[in-house]
Amino acid sequence: MSKTVLTVDDSKMIQHMVGFTLKQAGFDVKQAFNGQNALDVLDGQKVDCIVTDLNMPGMDSLEFIKYLRQHPVYKTTPILMLTSEKDEIRKQAGRDAGATGWLVKPFNTDKLVNTIKKVTL
Amino acid sequence: MDDQLEDFKKTFFEESTDLLGMAEMHLMDLSITEPSAESLGAIFRSVHSIKGGAGAFGMERLVKFTHSFESVLDALRSGKITIDKSRHDLLMKGFDVVSDLVREAKGDVQLPADREATVLADLNDWWPQDGGHGGSGGGTAKAAVAVKKIQKFIVRFKPLRTLYAKANEPLLILRQIKNLGNAIIACTTGGVPTLDRFDPEEAYIGWIIQIETDIGEAALMEVFEFVDVDSELSIQLQPDGPQTIETPFAAAAPATTEDPGQEVAKTAQAAAPAKDGGKEKEASEKSAAVTSIRVDLDKIDRLVNMVGEIVITQAMVAEQLKQLNIESKNLMNGLESMQQHTRELQDSVMSIRAQPVKSVFQRMPRLVRELASTLNKDVRLVTAGENTEVDKTVIEQLSDPLTHMIRNSVDHGIEMPDKREAAGKPREGTILLSAEHRSGRIVIQIVDDGGGINRERVKQKCIEKGLINPDAQLTDEEIDNFIFLPGFSTAEKISNVSGRGVGMDVVKKNIQALGGRVNVVNKPGQGSRFVLSLPLTLAVLDGMVVTVGAERYVLPLTSIIELLRPTPEMISKLITHGDLIHIRGEYIRLLYVHDVFNIRDAITNPADALVVLVEVDGGQKVGLVVDEVIGQQQVVIKSLESNYRQIEGVSAATILGDGRVALILDVIGLRQILLDRAASTHPRTLEAAS
Numbered sequence: 050m051s052k053t054v055l056t057v058d059d060s061k062m063i064q065h066m067v068g069f070t071l072k073q074a075g076f077d078v079k080q081a082f083n084g085q086n087a088l089d090v091l092d093g094q095k096v097d098c099i100v101t102d103l104n105m106p107g108m109d110s111l112e113f114i115k116y117l118r119q120h121p122v123y124k125t126t127p128i129l130m131l132t133s134e135k136d137e138i139r140k141q142a143g144r145d146a147g148a149t150g151w152l153v154k155p156f157n158t159d160k161l162v163n164t165i166k167k168v169t170l
Numbered sequence: 171m172d173d174q175l176e177d178f179k180k181t182f183f184e185e186s187t188d189l190l191g192m193a194e195m196h197l198m199d200l201s202i203t204e205p206s207a208e209s210l211g212a213i214f215r216s217v218h219s220i221k222g223g224a225g226a227f228g229m230e231r232l233v234k235f236t237h238s239f240e241s242v243l244d245a246l247r248s249g250k251i252t253i254d255k256s257r258h259d260l261l262m263k264g265f266d267v268v269s270d271l272v273r274e275a276k277g278d279v280q281l282p283a284d285r286e287a288t289v290l291a292d293l294n295d296w297w298p299q300d301g302g303h304g305g306s307g308g309g310t311a312k313a314a315v316a317v318k319k320i321q322k323f324i325v326r327f328k329p330l331r332t333l334y335a336k337a338n339e340p341l342l343i344l345r346q347i348k349n350l351g352n353a354i355i356a357c358t359t360g361g362v363p364t365l366d367r368f369d370p371e372e373a374y375i376g377w378i379i380q381i382e383t384d385i386g387e388a389a390l391m392e393v394f395e396f397v398d399v400d401s402e403l404s405i406q407l408q409p410d411g412p413q414t415i416e417t418p419f420a421a422a423a424p425a426t427t428e429d430p431g432q433e434v435a436k437t438a439q440a441a442a443p444a445k446d447g448g449k450e451k452e453a454s455e456k457s458a459a460v461t462s463i464r465v466d467l468d469k470i471d472r473l474v475n476m477v478g479e480i481v482i483t484q485a486m487v488a489e490q491l492k493q494l495n496i497e498s499k500n501l502m503n504g505l506e507s508m509q510q511h512t513r514e515l516q517d518s519v520m521s522i523r524a525q526p527v528k529s530v531f532q533r534m535p536r537l538v539r540e541l542a543s544t545l546n547k548d549v550r551l552v553t554a555g556e557n558t559e560v561d562k563t564v565i566e567q568l569s570d571p572l573t574h575m576i577r578n579s580v581d582h583g584i585e586m587p588d589k590r591e592a593a594g595k596p597r598e599g600t601i602l603l604s605a606e607h608r609s610g611r612i613v614i615q616i617v618d619d620g621g622g623i624n625r626e627r628v629k630q631k632c633i634e635k636g637l638i639n640p641d642a643q644l645t646d647e648e649i650d651n652f653i654f655l656p657g658f659s660t661a662e663k664i665s666n667v668s669g670r671g672v673g674m675d676v677v678k679k680n681i682q683a684l685g686g687r688v689n690v691v692n693k694p695g696q697g698s699r700f701v702l703s704l705p706l707t708l709a710v711l712d713g714m715v716v717t718v719g720a721e722r723y724v725l726p727l728t729s730i731i732e733l734l735r736p737t738p739e740m741i742s743k744l745i746t747h748g749d750l751i752h753i754r755g756e757y758i759r760l761l762y763v764h765d766v767f768n769i770r771d772a773i774t775n776p777a778d779a780l781v782v783l784v785e786v787d788g789g790q791k792v793g794l795v796v797d798e799v800i801g802q803q804q805v806v807i808k809s810l811e812s813n814y815r816q817i818e819g820v821s822a823a824t825i826l827g828d829g830r831v832a833l834i835l836d837v838i839g840l841r842q843i844l845l846d847r848a849a850s851t852h853p854r855t856l857e858a859a860s
Contacts, residue, residue: 060219062182066226069178104215118335127337133218133240149337150396154218155225155233167346168396170339 052097052169053077057087057113058131059105067100070158076165084113095122098169100152100161102131103143111146118147127168179276182223186272189216194265202253205246213261214243220268224275232271235286239264242297251297260296263289320351320384322408328358328376333400335371344377346393351383360462376402467562470522474709477512477519478806481710484512485803485827513804520707524559527605527614530569531556534576534603541580548587548598549580558605560612561707567684568614568704571677575616575700576601578673583620583698593695595619607706611728614702622694625649631658650692654678682838684708685726685821687785713805713834715826716782716796718763719772722832723796724805724824729837731783731791733799738777748844751781751793758783760793761844763835766819773797784837792841803827807834819843 054076056067064080071078079096081087085108087101099117103110110130117123127149132140140151149168152161193216196209221236243261245251253261267286274281325347329340347353361374383390387405394403488505531553542549560568584590584599591597602617628649632638637655652658656675674688681688686704693699705711705728713724734753742750742757749760760781764772773779773795781793805824810817810833821836 059215060185060222062178062185062223063219063226065181066178066223104211104218106212106215125334125337127339131222133221136244144336144399147336154222157226167342168338170342 051075051077053079054165055079055081055087055091055096055099057081057084057099057101057105057110059083059102063102063131066158067161070161071165073158074162084108084110084116087113088116091123093122096126098127098129098165099123100129100131100165103136103139111142114143114146114148129164129168179227182227183272183276186220186223189219190265190269190272192216194262197258197261197265200253200258202255202258205253207247210243210247214240214247217243217268220272227275229271229275231286232268232275235267235271235290238290238293239268242293245297257296260289260292264293320382321386322380322382323387323390324404324406324408325379325381325390326376326402326404327379327394328402329373329397330400330402331371331373333397334373336396336400338397338400340377343393343397344379347379347381347390350385350390350393351381353379353381353383355379380408465522470519473519474523477516478709481512481516481804481806482825482827484508486829489827516710516804520561520709521559523562523707523709525562525565526557526559527565527568527612528556530565530572531603531605533569534572537573537576538580538601541577542584545581546586547580547584549584550598550600551576552600552602554602554604555606558607558612559706560605560704561709563708564612564684564704564706567680571680571702572603572614572616574673574677576603579616579618579620579698579700583618583622585621589621593621608703612704612706614704616700616702617697618699619697622696622698623650623653623690623692625692625694628652628658646692650690653690654688685711685728687728709807711805711807711824711834712802713824714782714802715800715832716763716780717798717800718767718796719769721767721769722800722826722830723763724803724832724834725782725784725794725837726821726834727802729784729786731785734781734783735779736776736781741776748847749776751776753783756791758791758793759844760795761840762795763840764795766840766843786838786841790841792837792844794835794837794840805832805834 052075054071056064056071056078057080058064058067059082064082068078068080079090081090083105084101087099101110101113114128114130117126117128128147130140130143130148130151131154132143132151133154143151150164152164156164193213196212200206200209200213217236217240221233221240224232224236242251242264246253267289270279270281270285273279327340327343329338333340344355347355356378358376358378359374361376362368363374381390387407390405391398394401394405397403488509491501491505534553535551538549538551541547579601584601585593585595587597590599600619602615604617605612605614607613625646629638629644629652632652632655633640635658637652637658638644654674654677658673658675678688681702681704684704685708686702689701689703691699691701711724712727714727714730716723716725736751736753740752741760742752744750749762750757751760760776762772762774762776763769764774776793776795779795779797780799781795782799783791783793786792803826805826807822808824810820810823813823817833819836819839819842820833821839822834823831824834826832
C-alpha cells in the first residue's frame with residue numbers, strides 16, 4: 050500500500066515540484082498551502098508523513114506543528130520541516146515544536162525522497 | 171519528465187513574477203521609521219521562495235544572489251539590522267536584480283556578467299555573509315569524498331522520551347545502520363522498571379551498536395541527524411584489532427535482528443559471540459557504565475553491616491520506648507514508618523549483593539556433555555530461571571553441591587540409551603535445572619527423567635551396611651531419604667564420575683550449612699526430582715525468639731513446624747530413647763535446651779513448658795523444650811566463628827532489641843547432640859527408631 054504524504058507550502062512551484070517527485074517515487078500526495086488549509090485537507094485522516102514549509106503566511110508553521118503534536122491522530126505522525134540552512138534558530142524552534150526532522154532548501158529530489166523514507170515506517 | 175520539468179519551470183516563472191510584484195508592493199509601502207513585521211516577512215518569503223525554486227532547477231547565478239539577499243532580508247525581519255533611506259533603495263535595486271536574473275534564467279535576456287556585482291557587494295557589506303550558499307546534495311555528497319577505509323565504531327544510542335514525542339522511530343535508525351555495514355546491535359534493557367512504575371510514554375531502552383563500515387564518522391553521524399539532541403548519543407572510533415562488545419550482564423540482550431521486539435527472544439544465540447576477544451574489557455566496562463557501576467565488595471559488605479546495625483538500633487529504640495510507656499500516637503506512627511523504611515533499606519542493600527544464578531548454571535551444560543560422552547549416554551540439560559537472583563555468598567556455596575547433584579543425575583539417574591528405548595522412553599535423557607523464588611527463598615530443582623531411585627536396592631544396601639534393622643517397616647519416603655545418609659552409595663561399581671560414597675550426605679550438609687533444605691521426590695521408572703530450598707541471604711534471618719531460664723535464643727523460622735504446650739499424658743519417658751512426645755500418632759524425641767546449655771532456673775517439666783517442633787532433615791522432627799516464646803523477629807546474623815569460635819548446636823549470634831546477645835540455634839546440630847548422647851549411653855540404638 051502506498052504511503053500518503055501531505056505537503057504544506059505556499060509556493061505553487063515548490064508544491065508542484067515536490068508533488069511530482071513524490072508521486073514519481075510512489076507516494077500518494079495531498080497538498081495544502083498553509084497550516085489552516087492543511088488541517089482542512091487532512092480532515093482528521095491519518096497520513097504517513099507531513100512535509101511543511103517553515104515560512105508561510107497565515108497560521109504560523111510552529112503553531113501548526115505544535116497543534117499536530119497535541120492532536121490524537123497526528124501525535125505520532127512524522128513531520129519534516131523545510132528550512133533554509135542558516136535558519137538555525139528557526140530550525141531549533143521547529144524541533145522544539147515537535148518536528149521529526151528537516152530538509153534544507155534548496156534540496157534535490159533524491160534527498161527529499163530519502164529523507165521522507167528515513168522517518169516513515 | 172522533460173515535459174514535466176518544463177511545466178515546473180513555467181510555474182516557477184509565473185510564480186516568481188507574482189512574488190516579485192508582491193514584494194515590490196510591500197517594499198513601496200514599507201515605512202522606513204516603523205517597518206511592519208508583516209511586510210518584512212512577506213518580502214523575505216518572496217525571495218526565499220524564488221531561491222528555493224532556483225535551487226531545484228540549478229539556476230546557480232540566481233541562487234547565489236537570492237541567498238545573500240535573503241540573508242539581509244532575514245536579518246532585517248528579525249531586527250538584527252535596521253533600514254534607512256539608502257538601504258531602502260538598495261532593496262529596490264536588489265529586486266531589480268532578481269527580476270533580471272529570473273528573466274535571464276527564463277532565457278529572455280542575456281545579462282552582463284557583472285550585472286549583480288555592485289548590489290551584491292553592497293548587500294554583503296550591510297550584512298556580511300559567512301561562507302557560500304549550501305550545496306544542494308547535503309551531507310551525502312561530502313561523505314562520498316571520505317576515504318574508503320573500513321573503520322570500527324561503537325555507537326551508544328539511548329533515546330530520550332522527546333525522541334518519541336517527535337515521532338522519530340529508533341527502529342528506522344537501526345535499520346539504516348544495518349545497511350551501512352557489518353553491524354552488531356545490542357539492546358540495553360536495564361532501565362526498564364517494574365510494571366507498577368512503568369510509564370508508557372517514557373523511554374527506557376537503548377542500544378549499543380558495533381559497526382564496521384567505510385562510510386566515515388560524518389556519514390554515520392548523519393543517520394542520527396534528527397535525533398542527536400533527543401538522545402544520549404556517542405560515536406567512538408575503535409582502534410584496529412579484534413574486538414567485540416560485551417554488554418552488561420542482564421542489562422543488555424545482545425541481538426542481531428533489527429526488530430527490537432525479537433531481540434529478547436534471540437538473546438541466547440547472540441550472547442555467544444560476545445564472549446571472545448581480548449581487548450573487549452575496555453568496551454565492556456564502558457558499556458556497563460550505561461546501566462551499572464562496579465563497586466568493591468568490601469564497600470557493599472560495610473554497607474550491609476551498617477544497615478544491620480541500624481536494624482538493631484531501631485529495634486532497641488522501639489524496645490526502650492515500649493518500656494517508657496508513653497501514649498503517643500505520633501511517636502508510634504513515626505516508629506512504625508521507620509521500621510518499614512529500615513526493612514526496605516535492608517532489602518535494597520541485600521539486593522545489591524544479589525546476583526543471578528546464571529553464573530553457576532552456566533557451567534553445567536559443559537559438565538553434562540562431558541559426563542554423558544564418558545558414560546556413552548545421551549543427555550540433554552535444560553535450564554530455566556537463570557536470572558533468579560540470590561545473595562553472592564549463597565551462589566558461591568551453591569556451585570559444589572549443584573555440580574555433585576547434576577553428576578549424580580547423569581550417572582545414576584539417566585539410564586543407558588538402549589535401556590531407555592526398551593522402557594519406551596526417548597534415547598536422549600533430559601535433566602531440568604531450574605531456579606525460582608518462592609516465599610522469600612530460592613528453590614532450585616534438578617529433575618531427571620531417568621530410572622528414579624531403586625528402593626529395593628537402597629533398602630538392601632542399608633541392611634548390608636547395618637544402617638537399618640532388616641525388619642524395620644519403612645515408608646517409601648524414608649527409603650528415598652536414605653541416599654542422604656553418610657557412607658551410602660548404590661553404584662554397582664565405583665566410577666570416576668560418582669559413587670565413592672562422598673555423595674549426597676556432603677551435599678546435604680553443605681546445603682544445610684547455608685540454612686537450606688534438600689528433598690527428593692522419587693518416582694521409580696519415571697525419574698527423580700531433587701528440590702533445594704535456600705535462604706536468599708545469609709545476612710539476616712527470620713527467627714523466633716524464645717526464652718530458656720534467663721537466656722534468649724533465636725530459632726530459624728523456616729525450620730519450625732509448630733508450637734504446642736503438651737499435656738502430661740503426651741509425654742513418655744523411655745530409658746533407651748530419652749523423653750518422647752506423642753502427637754497425632756507420632757513419637758518425637760524431646761530435647762531440653764536448658765540441658766544442652768546447662769541453664770539454671772529453666773522449666774524442666776515439658777508439660778509446664780513449651781515444645782517447639784522443628785524439622786531437622788528429611789521430614790524428621792525434634793521437639794525443643796523451651797520456657798516461653800517472645801515473638802517473631804528479623805535478626806541480623808553475626809558470625810560466631812569469626813568473632814569467637816564455633817559452638818556445637820549454635821549457628822551464629824545476634825543482638826536483640828534490648829542490646830542483649832542471643833544465640834541462633836542450629837537445630838541440626840542440636841539433634842546431633844541428642845543422637846550422640848543416645849549413642850554414648852545406649853550404643854545399640856541407632857537411627858532406625860528416630
